[in-house]
Amino acid sequence: MKRIVFILLLGLGLGAAAYGCIYSVCMSPARAMARSERPELAWLKEEFHLSDAEFKRVSELHAAYLPHCREMCRKIDEQNAHLQELLVGATNATPEIDAALVEVAQLRSGCQRMMLRHFFQISQTMPPEEGRRYLAWVKEKVFAPDYGMKEQK
Amino acid sequence: MNTNEPSTEDKALRKLLKEWRMETSLPPQFQDLVWRRIEHSQAPALPSMLVVIAHWFGSVLPRPAFAVAYLSVLLAGGATFGWAEARKDTTHIKDDLSQRYVRVLDPLSGSPPVIP
Numbered sequence: 001m002k003r004i005v006f007i008l009l010l011g012l013g014l015g016a017a018a019y020g021c022i023y024s025v026c027m028s029p030a031r032a033m034a035r036s037e038r039p040e041l042a043w044l045k046e047e048f049h050l051s052d053a054e055f056k057r058v059s060e061l062h063a064a065y066l067p068h069c070r071e072m073c074r075k076i077d078e079q080n081a082h083l084q085e086l087l088v089g090a091t092n093a094t095p096e097i098d099a100a101l102v103e104v105a106q107l108r109s110g111c112q113r114m115m116l117r118h119f120f121q122i123s124q125t126m127p128p129e130e131g132r133r134y135l136a137w138v139k140e141k142v143f144a145p146d147y148g149m150k151e152q153k
Numbered sequence: 154m155n156t157n158e159p160s161t162e163d164k165a166l167r168k169l170l171k172e173w174r175m176e177t178s179l180p181p182q183f184q185d186l187v188w189r190r191i192e193h194s195q196a197p198a199l200p201s202m203l204v205v206i207a208h209w210f211g212s213v214l215p216r217p218a219f220a221v222a223y224l225s226v227l228l229a230g231g232a233t234f235g236w237a238e239a240r241k242d243t244t245h246i247k248d249d250l251s252q253r254y255v256r257v258l259d260p261l262s263g264s265p266p267v268i269p
Contacts, residue, residue, distance in 0.1 A: 015231035030243040065258065115259060
């Protein structure tokens, strides 16, 4: 009887140990990626099979892009706040509201131009096939007709 | 209230039963039939599935070939389950990171990037 219980427990122990070992080994690359200094760039490197030199160049482009992006964010926030002020209590479209709307639209298109330029630069840093795949992916993500709508719902 | 005290109705019933005499004869082998029915009602119930499995394990598992097979199945099952779970969780992490990449680069997404 003791032998049977021992074999049963040994089987359960082996199964649990196998689960833990395989799970831990298979998860370690993803965990390392998530724990890295710039997880999104680590993901980019892994997903698009970048060499160290390509990754270095991509990281430089990324770092150079971020201040512009931040500046755009600030302008968009400012303009949105200005538009909200104009809309409070407004019952008719005024020339100021029209101008603010045009300004918001211009900022948005400027943003998209800036992003697109950055995406092209990044894709040109990658091997040709990966660059094409990157562009297809990023266009689908950022320039899809319903982009941003799902998140707002 | 003492419920063990026979009520007046019980007393009347007992009296009636004592006075009662059976005039018809019992069917042949009446006692045998009664005992057979008692034995049948006391026969052990069919063993449950769990008992059958436990018994089967108890008789089969000590054999080395079956023990090795049992351990191998659990080892392979655990490894497969671990691999499948890791794959699912890795996909989830990668999806999150790809979304994060887009959010960091897109001022229109509403979350300004953090400059290190």
